[in-house]
Amino acid sequence: MTPAFNVRxxxxxxxxxxxxLVPVYARLANDPFLxxxxxxxxxxxLAAVSLNLILGYGGMMSFGHAAYLGIGGYAVGxxxxxxxxxxxxxxxxxxxxxxxxALVIGALSLRTRGVYxxxxxxxxxxxxxxxxxxxxxxxxxxxxxIYKRSxxxxxxxxxxxxxxxxxxxxxxxxxxxxxxxxxxxxxxxVVQGTRSNEVRMRAIxxxxxxxxxxxxxxxxxxxxxxxxxxANHNDFxxxxxxxxxxxxxxxxxxxLGGMASPLGPWFGALVLLVLEEAxxxxxxxxxxxxxxxxxxxxxxxxGGIDGMLRTIGGRRA
Amino acid sequence: MTLLVExxxxxxxxxxxxxxxAAGLTLVFxxxxxxxxxxxxxxxxxxxxAATFAAWTGSFVLGAxxxxxxxxxxxxxxxxxxxxxxxxxxxxxxVLGTFGLILFFDEAVRLLWGPEGLSLPLPPWLNTxxxxxxxxxxxxxxxxxxxxxxxxxxxxYVLVMRTRVGMLIRAGASNREMVGxxxxxxxxxxxxxxxxxxxxxxxxxxxxxxxLTVQIGMGENIxxxxxxxxxxxxxxxIRGALIAALLVGFIDTLGRAFFxxxxxMALSTAAASTAAPALSSMLIYLLMAVVLVxxxxxxxxxxxx
Numbered sequence: 001m002t003p004a005f006n007v008r009x010x011x012x013x014x015x016x017x018x019x020x021l022v023p024v025y026a027r028l029a030n031d032p033f034l035x036x037x038x039x040x041x042x043x044x045x046l047a048a049v050s051l052n053l054i055l056g057y058g059g060m061m062s063f064g065h066a067a068y069l070g071i072g073g074y075a076v077g078x079x080x081x082x083x084x085x086x087x088x089x090x091x092x093x094x095x096x097x098x099x100x101x102a103l104v105i106g107a108l109s110l111r112t113r114g115v116y117x118x119x120x121x122x123x124x125x126x127x128x129x130x131x132x133x134x135x136x137x138x139x140x141x142x143x144x145x146i147y148k149r150s151x152x153x154x155x156x157x158x159x160x161x162x163x164x165x166x167x168x169x170x171x172x173x174x175x176x177x178x179x180x181x182x183x184x185x186x187x188x189x190v191v192q193g194t195r196s197n198e199v200r201m202r203a204i205x206x207x208x209x210x211x212x213x214x215x216x217x218x219x220x221x222x223x224x225x226x227x228x229x230x231a232n233h234n235d236f237x238x239x240x241x242x243x244x245x246x247x248x249x250x251x252x253x254x255x256l257g258g259m260a261s262p263l264g265p266w267f268g269a270l271v272l273l274v275l276e277e278a279x280x281x282x283x284x285x286x287x288x289x290x291x292x293x294x295x296x297x298x299x300x301x302x303g304g305i306d307g308m309l310r311t312i313g314g315r316r317a
Numbered sequence: 318m319t320l321l322v323e324x325x326x327x328x329x330x331x332x333x334x335x336x337x338x339a340a341g342l343t344l345v346f347x348x349x350x351x352x353x354x355x356x357x358x359x360x361x362x363x364x365x366x367a368a369t370f371a372a373w374t375g376s377f378v379l380g381a382x383x384x385x386x387x388x389x390x391x392x393x394x395x396x397x398x399x400x401x402x403x404x405x406x407x408x409x410x411x412v413l414g415t416f417g418l419i420l421f422f423d424e425a426v427r428l429l430w431g432p433e434g435l436s437l438p439l440p441p442w443l444n445t446x447x448x449x450x451x452x453x454x455x456x457x458x459x460x461x462x463x464x465x466x467x468x469x470x471x472x473x474y475v476l477v478m479r480t481r482v483g484m485l486i487r488a489g490a491s492n493r494e495m496v497g498x499x500x501x502x503x504x505x506x507x508x509x510x511x512x513x514x515x516x517x518x519x520x521x522x523x524x525x526x527x528x529l530t531v532q533i534g535m536g537e538n539i540x541x542x543x544x545x546x547x548x549x550x551x552x553x554x555i556r557g558a559l560i561a562a563l564l565v566g567f568i569d570t571l572g573r574a575f576f577x578x579x580x581x582m583a584l585s586t587a588a589a590s591t592a593a594p595a596l597s598s599m600l601i602y603l604l605m606a607v608v609l610v611x612x613x614x615x616x617x618x619x620x621x622x
Contacts, residue, residue: 055409061408061409061412063412108606108609108610109609111609111610111613112609112613112614114408115346115352115408115552116548116552116613116614116615118352118408118412119544119545119547119548120548120605120609122541122544123541123544123545123548123602123605124602124606126541126602127598127599127602130595130598130599131595131598131599132595134594134595134598135591135595136591136594137591244537244541245416245419245537248412248413248416251409251412251413251416252413252416255409255413285424285427285428286424287420287421287423287424288420288421288424288425288428290417290420291417291418291419291420291421291422291424292417292421293417294413294414294416294417294420295399295414295417295418295421297413298403298410298413298414298417299402299403299414302410
């Protein structure tokens with residue numbers, strides 16, 4: 001990458017620097033809602049980063065990614081319902097449950113490709129949705145209120161909104177760095193190679209199925225973490241979190257931001273959630289605008305925001 | 318015994334209804350290579366149109382016919398405005414674009430008809446029970462659904478396999494450019510096929526309308542079932558769609574009716590009644606998983622991906 005100034009680098013630096021300042025601004029402007037909105041954006045960005053790993057880099061079109069948001073969230077919610085509040089128990093369980101679900105779903109779904117893969121991941125995620133909605137003990141359709149956020153060691157207090165925001169942000173930075181390192185490692189190169197041409201990768205001796213499955217499980221686990229955060233943020237978890245339109249939202253974020261771009265999902269989550277907020281303040285029927293807008297983005301802005309920034313900043317980047 | 322016969326017929330009826338949806342989905346995919354998530358929206362529109370037109374005209378049959386025509390037109394309009402630009406692009410583009418369409422249709426319906434559901438009352442001549450076997454009565458409306466869907470299945474078969482249009486459809490599926498080069502208006506053909514798929518979805522929706530409430534989001538739940546069916550049957554195969562639809566219809570209906578009782582024999586009553594709703598909704602997905610393990614391309618795959 002050329003060191004010269006370009007719009008893309010400027011936008012990334014601005015975003016990286018601006019996110020930690022959100023609580024300061026929210027305090028100064030006396031706008032607590034802003035902090036809530038940005039906590040949500042940061043959490044969804046983490047989920048989108050995890051989806052970008054399989055969708056953008058791995059070429060696996062999973063339409064069931066919101067299932068992990070729900071599983072991670074329900075791990076926190078169910079344990080809290082049973083009186084176990086320690087985050088040191090809740091979070092590892094959330095990660096393990098998501099990883100296990102990803103392993104089973106991935107092992108079955110990755111036997112297929114293309115459209116089958118889209119439909120199967122969608123169907124399995126819906127299955128998880130119906131199962132959770134059918135468990136009356138944990139609220140069924142109505143969901144589960146979480147009365148106490150996950151408890152950690154002394155200075156860390158998740159009920160403190162500013163602390164919680166910085167925790168989410170730290171996890172987003174960490175998660176993004178992890179994914180970035182992963183996709184540029186040998187493992188990541190194999191996965192990216194599989195996206196471009198699976199037959200060739202297999203011909204030169206890589207067991208592509210295993211690589212894809214491991215990648216799928218990592219992405220699911222990371223999204224499970226986002227789910228645990230989301231449940232803490234909302235103090236509530238319901239099957240609606242894992243409804244298939246949520247998975248659609250995540251795909252929109254990844255594509256809107258720019259596939260296989262390390263920070264693309266951040267831009268996607270930011271733009272989609274701010275757009276939702278802005279449109280819903282204009283009209284109650286905001287989705288009637290958002291829907292056709294999505295179609296237009298698909299038709300005319302395929303590279304997403306990252307692609308646009310690249311175009312503005314010149315082809316060199 | 319009465320319950321078993323009744324539930325079997327319910328399974329048959331539900332399966333055939335699912336077939337209408339899955340057939341449209343698989344037809345559009347097999348021929349245009351297009352993944353259409355908005356198929357469920359057309360199902361919903363069919364139901365809303367039927368409820369509205371039946372209220373206007375005061376006749377159930379007339380309302381249903383008008384609704385069928387209306388969904389056909391909406392489908393063709395959607396094809397001309399949006400879908401046509403998506404052919405030949407990545408499947409992810411299809412998913413996103415049609416996801417946008419779902420948001421649009423759901424909201425448009427909320428705007429036009431309001432957030433409360435509608436209901437479509439049955440005319441008295443359909444709202445009766447027929448004695449199918451000595452001593453066993455069955456809803457005549459559900460029987461009518463079975464008859465209509467079977468007729469549509471035969472019509473589809475004849476249309477695709479025995480007519481000139483069907484020949485063009487099959488030719489267009491294997492080589493679009495060649496059919497176009499031979500002087501066939503392939504664009505119009507695609508618009509018609511998409512309209513046909515839309516009308517099938519609309520028919521399913523309007524027939525289901527008197528049984529369920531007509532509401533926003535009704536298309537999304539059934540769309541997932543249609544996906545499961547296309548995956549089980551093999552994408553692009555109408556025969557596969559029929560068999561998988563019947564399988565799913567039976568398993569889902571009978572599972573919900575009898576699985577809790579079976580579970581109660583194995584487990585304690587309390588455990589069974591908590592686990593049963595969750596487990597019986599899993600049955601068809603388990604079926605899908607089993608099929609995938611043995612035949613990743615579905616039972617009747619046409620070979621093209």
